[in-house]
Amino acid sequence: MVDPDFFSSLLLIITINIVLSGDNAVVIAIACRRLPAEQQKKAIVWGTTLAVIVRVIATILAVYLLKIPYLYLIGGTILLWISYNLLREGDDQDDIDASEDLVSAVKTIVVADIMMGLDNVLAIAGAAQGNILLIVIGLLISVPLMVFGSQLILRVMERFAWLVYFGSGVLALAAANMILTEETVRAWVDPYPGLAFLVKAVLVLAVLLLGYRQRSKGKAS
Template identity: 40%
Template sequence: MEFITTDLLWSLLTIIFIDLILAGDNAIVIGMAARQLPAEQQKKAIFWGTAGAISIRLVSSLIVIWLLQIPALMMTGGVLLIWIAYKLLTDKKDHNTIASHTSLSAAVRTIVIADGVMGIDNVMAVAGVAHGDLVLVATGILITIPLIIWGSTAFIRIVDRYPIVVYAGGAILAWTAGGMIAGDSLIAKYIPLLTQLKWIFSLTIVAAVLGAAILNKRHTVNAQSHIDNDQTIRGEHQA
């Protein structure tokens, strides 16, 4: 199969990994939205909700890929992706705000809307990796969605046990962001050196994002430690 090149295979694997990293918790949303339905309707809610989510994801990807062809928007998307990578490494996601429903239509609607909102970062990252190849995007989505639905629990356990997987995802997003910024037509026109040194620039972005995330984590741990110490001291005084 000569049309399957190393670059194409690498891009597809990267898209699948990004999909899993950014959308691995979407199955939790699906489960929470459908958990109060009767057992026979839960499967229908998951099926139709997933079908709607895939459709929206494909349309969104098409729109984003088209927009990224406009000068400066590729660079803007890269900057946004840097923020997404940082938030991935520092945010604690809370799914408690996802409402469950007792009607099939309401559950499906919640699944589709939630996935659409949560999938914005996913679409942006995948579009950056695909370099305008909608077939590649669609293949990645069609492969990943079943994995998200039926294998997300196992993947989430892996992420919880091996946090380095999340850092690998953040690094890939930051690397993609660097490539998007350096590959923008305006950058190529006015700062050609940055385009020529794209690898170095991307590595710098990766180092900056990972470094900022690690510093944020240390600051959070230290702040929590001070809070715990203050509470212990107050408890001792009250005793």
């Protein structure tokens, strides 16, 4: 741990986490926005802790993850559903049991983090060069950053309710990027200039419009 290379690699891993964890903070904030104030911190802490544990394991197994066929396509599709589902859930559902809602929020945080964290996992695995201690320390240091960031976003969303659409759009864009990262999809899209942008725009707009429609129906009923 006194090796300068160790600290330079650790700094690189922390930087990667800061840069790539912005959208994770958004999904945490959206998932917790309907919880009572006293349960929001619990959901953030539990969800982030479990997500980091899963991410440490996934980073260690990153070499094997790369061998899973259509990994990015599957992950992107799941993330698209999460971004729509988070937007679809209206703020007026007061009949939901608080404990069930807490568990649901934690589940959403963990699943979304797994899907969104693939790039993060692979980047950290490369920076750590197989050093498991580096992986663990780097991720643990990044936890307070994710928790603080999600709490800040949550407070802003409470003040400006329309920001939930922005957050959902960010998640949908992350999902679209993942889908377009898939080798098979990229081979189909790359020959046509502008098609990648069109696919991203269509997916993001579809999520926002479907979510808005569903929320409007819920309020009307």
